[in-house]
Amino acid sequence: MKLFHKPGACSLAPHIVLEELGVSYESEKVDLKTKVTESGADFLTINPKGYVPALQMDNGEVLTECQVILEYLGDLNPSQGLIPASGSSARYQAQAWLNFVATEIHKGFSPFFNPATPQEWKDICLANLERRLAYVESELAGKDYLMGDTFTVADAYLFTVLGWAKHIQLDLAKWANLTAYQARVAQRPAIVSVMKAEGLL
Structure with a gap:
């Protein structure tokens, strides 16, 4: 999984949950003014809404909206009670x-x-x-x-x-x-x- 985020923005919440889960993930910063990611990608091709967070799954599917991403992540390991x-x-x-x-x-x-x-x-x-x-x-x-x-x-x-x-x-x-x-x-x-x-x- 890869989380597209801006430091301190609402994307901090799923970033915290990913760390709580202890799962393998990547994170990449997004410049929300230019809509360019840290690696130089056009963020609008990843999330046409143009804002963070966006969670890219291993199969390429992208999930957006903070509270939905949080629910998805919480369900990844029910035993943790997140x-x-x-x-x-x-x-x-x-x-x-x-x-x-x-x-x-x-x-x-x-x-x-x-x-x-x-x-x-x-x-x-x-x-x-x-x-x-x-x-x-x-x-x-x-x-x-x-x-x-x-x-x-x-x-x-x-x-x-x-x-x-x-x-x-x-x-x-x-x-x-x-x-x-x-x-x-x-x-x-x-x-x-x-x-x-x-x-x-």
Whole structure:
């Protein structure tokens, strides 16, 4: 497998999960402005959507969309518990978290990385983002991870997007459960390894 990624982008989440799995994989950086990969390939021929992550399987098939890639990877080795079993109520709860992180938190950060976004809209988006984070704060009470005691692919995704807060001067310190969670997850060996590989540590 080969993961096409941009350091620190949402593609960090599947990169973390690949490392957690301990499977053999390659990773290749993508310049999202030029749409050229590190090896000089036209990224649009790999993913016509033009954004990361993209996961190229050994048979050449390409899978896109972060939360779908995370589910796929989680299913590669069910014994590791990176995602609950398909059809279980826990699986649907994990999917709910993946979708919440994708649509309410990940997309909540997006306007801040667009230089054309008016300040008035940023202010509205910040208020929405803070409400979403306050919800996660309450859900993390008494838990190590989103699903309880077990690290899942949803945690890889949440950890990734929480890392963007510092880029928009959003101080997470007012949410004690969230900051403790972020610090706890950051200590996982797979995350330390990937953060170093992507030049984030």
